[in-house]
Each structure stands twice: as structure tokens, then as C-alpha cells.
Amino acid sequence: xxxxxxxxxxxxxxxxxxxxxxxxxxxxxxxxxxxxxxxxxxxxxxxxxxxxxxxxxxxxxxxxxxxxxxxxxxxxxxxxxxxxxxxxxxxxxxxxxxxxxxxxxxxxxxxxxxxxxxxxxxxxxxxxxxxxxxxxxxxxxxxxxxxxxxxxxxxxxxxxxxxxxxxxxxxxxxxxxxxxxxxxxxxxxxxxxxxxxxxxxxxxxxxxxxxxxxxxxxxxxxxxxxxxxxxxxxxxxxxxxxxxxxxxxxxxxxxxxxxxxxxxxxxxxxxxxxxxxxxxxxxxxxxxxxxxxxxxxxxxxxxxxxxxxxxxxx
Amino acid sequence: xxxxxxxxxxxxxxxxxxxxxxxxxxxxxxxxxxxxxxxxxxxxxxxxxxxxxxxxxxxxxxxxxxxxxxxxxxxxxxxxxxxxxxxxxxxxxxxxxxxxxxxxxxxxxxxxxxxxxxxxxxxxxxxxxxxxxxxxxxxxxxxxxxxxxxxxxxxxxxxxxxxxxxxxxxxxxxxxxxxxxxxxxxxxxxxxxxxxxxxxxxxxxxxxxxxxxxxxxxxxxxxxxxxxxxxxxxxxxxxxxxxxxxxxxxxxxxx
Numbered sequence: 303x304x305x306x307x308x309x310x311x312x313x314x315x316x317x318x319x320x321x322x323x324x325x326x327x328x329x330x331x332x333x334x335x336x337x338x339x340x341x342x343x344x345x346x347x348x349x350x351x352x353x354x355x356x357x358x359x360x361x362x363x364x365x366x367x368x369x370x371x372x373x374x375x376x377x378x379x380x381x382x383x384x385x386x387x388x389x390x391x392x393x394x395x396x397x398x399x400x401x402x403x404x405x406x407x408x409x410x411x412x413x414x415x416x417x418x419x420x421x422x423x424x425x426x427x428x429x430x431x432x433x434x435x436x437x438x439x440x441x442x443x444x445x446x447x448x449x450x451x452x453x454x455x456x457x458x459x460x461x462x463x464x465x466x467x468x469x470x471x472x473x474x475x476x477x478x479x480x481x482x483x484x485x486x487x488x489x490x491x492x493x494x495x496x497x498x499x500x501x502x503x504x505x506x507x508x509x510x511x512x513x514x515x516x517x518x519x520x521x522x523x524x525x526x527x528x529x530x531x532x533x534x535x536x537x538x539x540x541x542x543x544x545x546x547x548x549x550x551x552x553x554x555x556x557x558x559x560x561x562x563x564x565x566x567x568x569x570x571x572x573x574x575x576x577x578x579x580x581x582x583x584x585x586x587x588x589x590x591x592x593x594x595x596x597x598x599x600x601x602x603x604x605x606x607x608x609x610x611x612x613x614x615x616x
Numbered sequence: 617x618x619x620x621x622x623x624x625x626x627x628x629x630x631x632x633x634x635x636x637x638x639x640x641x642x643x644x645x646x647x648x649x650x651x652x653x654x655x656x657x658x659x660x661x662x663x664x665x666x667x668x669x670x671x672x673x674x675x676x677x678x679x680x681x682x683x684x685x686x687x688x689x690x691x692x693x694x695x696x697x698x699x700x701x702x703x704x705x706x707x708x709x710x711x712x713x714x715x716x717x718x719x720x721x722x723x724x725x726x727x728x729x730x731x732x733x734x735x736x737x738x739x740x741x742x743x744x745x746x747x748x749x750x751x752x753x754x755x756x757x758x759x760x761x762x763x764x765x766x767x768x769x770x771x772x773x774x775x776x777x778x779x780x781x782x783x784x785x786x787x788x789x790x791x792x793x794x795x796x797x798x799x800x801x802x803x804x805x806x807x808x809x810x811x812x813x814x815x816x817x818x819x820x821x822x823x824x825x826x827x828x829x830x831x832x833x834x835x836x837x838x839x840x841x842x843x844x845x846x847x848x849x850x851x852x853x854x855x856x857x858x859x860x861x862x863x864x865x866x867x868x869x870x871x
Contacts, residue, residue: 351869351870351871355711356870357869358869377713390704390705390706391703395629399629407626407719409618451713
């Protein structure tokens, strides 16, 4: 088995003067759930379309499952399932018939349809017309279409897009089950960062068509130090005391507390006690001291340089 | 070739619960019904015709070739293409490990098949029309059931329509908008109608004989153009447009 399920080298795509994807080199390990993150317009969908041969790269190479993907050599697509944005379904056909359209094209056994329906838990609704399906059901049927080829690699472009919280949870559980029980490598693009954080083993972060980070989640976390959130009666005074003592601190608003809190960058765990002692010594009432690990979203925003006021306020 | 058969098999399934099947029945039905009601409603006496069956078929074929068939081709190919554009099916179909040309070719074959079936419907309905008129208007003098000459004429008209079927299949698959596909078809049909009616054998401008939407009607006007020329132009033209259209559509980026 090859080490990398997807490998791209200097993948580039221009649309006129606009460079949508710029010298992208991805390395997706076999067996991983790879979260491909980026804000809207970062180049995720263009990249995915190049990975699937839907768009020709202006430059660079795509290797899927160890073999280069070209106009003339697309044989490795037999082992790749894909769901690009919204699922491609025929609304006038039933769920079963939609799968049958692809099954007939591929000349694969009928049993594959039932198997795919069972995996996505739609066997009971297979004879209903797609028009009667909810968005979540359509998304799962789209996944069933991708599974029809018994793929060893799944490429999913924003599979949770438009789903309600329950639908997002179901989709997440389904993707995790596919990776663990069927040993499928999953390449998953999303701008729902919390989603990727919960299931991905590896992440790639893209912005303005360029790869900003690639690695495991622990690698990504090393990009940012932890901090302590201090809730006190006089945040401005506390900020002065802590800054004077040499700590890197700032005041941010916290919706949960209804007032400002002080965030102190933490370099070692022991300083939590020292911060508490210092503030108490100065007669401040400390209501809470909370150690915070930055979420993937925080790191993502830092990497992609998104410091919009709305995001910072949140 | 096996991949093409699978693609055609898949295309046939997509036709389920669509208007396409109704249209292949409805359009010839309307054309024959018009002729039938006109014969039934006629109050003037029928003059003895050397070939009363020709009187029955001529009017039907004229409307069919000049108006109904080009419009049917426009609608059928636009509907066949719309099923792929509406759900952005290309981004699924073109990631499948099957040759892309089979997907385009299957569409073209199904379009040809549907128009062929509609032509067969026209043939059957014409025979039924004549048989009923034999009973209801015996004074017309319809004798026998000349199924073979009528079938031959219907088949020739169908072959002459291959070029417009290939052109409309390409337009439908190339442009996602239903308005483009139907607009081109309606415009070209009206132009064909004007050219067909305004120019007889003696007054026809030579290039109009190579106007694709006029080819079916040239089967009826053999004094304007010999049959082999009409058929050759349509069939060879259809093969060329089919190849070029397939090459162009399957090479495009799916954005």
C-alpha cells in the first residue's frame, strides 16, 4: 500500500489573471482523515476539482493512490469516491434509482446499491422520490453514490454544508465510521472548523490559493501557546498589574460573563498559581482562573490572518 | 463499446417519470389529430383522387417536417440535457471511471432513439387515421393499408433529421440554459418555415437546400434536391457534429 493517498506537486490554476490555486503541494497519508481548511474563496473547491480531473491544472501534478492523474489516465478514479458540494441527484427518481443510474454506468453488481444504502442508513427510504428527501438525506445519498465504487479514497467537499446540527452530527459520525470500519482515507474540505477538529487526524490550511500549514492536529496546536482566562472585578487594574509583572496580557470581551476578561499568555502551567497570588495580593477579587487551549478555529484564524472585528468580538 | 451500452442503459433509466416519453406520443398525436379533424369536418365533396392515401399523408408530413419535428427535436434534446444541468450532474458523471465520450454519445443515441420512436408513432397513428377515415368517410375512397410506402417515407424523414438532432444535442449539453437550447430551436424552425414556404423548386436559393432544419422537408420536395444528397448531407453532417460536439463538451472544465 502506498504511503500517500493524495499527493500534489506545485499544483496551480489560473482563471485569467486570478491565481485560484498557487503551487499547492499536498500530502495526504493513507488511512487518515484529512481536513482541508480554508475560508470561502481560498481555493478549496478548485483544488478538489483538480484532484478529480474536473478542472485541468495550469501547472503541477496530481497523484491519486500512487498514480498520476491525467486526461488519458483516469483509471485510479475507479477507487475514488467523491461528493463535490451539493450531491448530484436526479429529483424525479427514487433514491434507489439514483444509485442505479451510476451502478449501470459502472456495470457494478446490484448488491453494491443495497450495501451503500445500508452504510448511509437510507435502505428504508430507498423507494421514495428524491423530491421528498430532506437535505440531510440527500447529503447521505450523495455519500452513498460515492461509496458505490467501494472506494479506498473519499474526497468530500463541504459535506456538512447546509445541514442542521443533528445532520452535521450524523454526517460526522458517518465519516468517522467509514474511516474506521471500512479503512477509507477521507479528504474532507470544510470551513466549519469545529467539525474538522473533531474528526480529522491531519489538516491542511489554505488561503488565497496557498497552503499555509500541513500536518497533524498536535503539530498545529504547537503553533500557538495556551493562555489563562482571568475573571476579576477590575479588569483594567488587573491588566496593569500583570503587564507590569512581565506577562503578556490583553482584555477581551466575553459574552458568557457579560463583561471584559483578561487573557494572559501562558508559557508554563505553574504561572496560573502565581497570577492568582499576585492579583489577590493587590486586593482584587478573582472570580475565575481558567486555562484555555486555543481551538483549531483560533489557530486557523491566526494563520489565515482573519482579524475581523466580528470574529474578535465572538 | 460495452461502456457505451452501459451508458445508454443508464440514460434510459433517467427518462423515467419525465416529459420526454409523453412528448414522443403527444406531438405526432396532435399532428395526425389535426389532419383527422380536418378530414372529418370537411363539408365540400371529395373529388376522386388518384391516390387518396397521399391526400391523407401529405398534409401530415408537411406539418411534421416543417414545424412539429424540429420543435420536437428542440424540446427532447433540451429536456435530456436539462436533467444533467439542473443537478450539476457533470461533476459526478465526469469523476466516474468511464470514458467521457460514452456519456455524450449515449445522450445522442437516446435522442436519436426518441425521435425514431416518435416517427414510428407517427406512422402507426397515420395508419390508424386512414383506417378510421375509411369507415367514417367512405366517399374518400381510401383502399387498403399502404403501410410500407408510408413507413419508408417516415424513415427517410427521420434520417434527414439526424443533423438537427446532433446540432441540438450539442447545444443542449454545451449551454446549461434551457432558454438557449429552446431559443435556438424555435428561431431556426421559424427561419426554416419561412424558407420552406417561400421558395419552391424553381425559386429556391441554392444554399437553402443545405439549411439543416429544412432537410426533412426536402424529403417531400425531391425536385429541389435529390434524395441521396439530402440523406448524405444529414447523416454525414450528424456524424461530424456529433464528433466535434463530443470532443468539445468532454474536454471542457467542470466549474
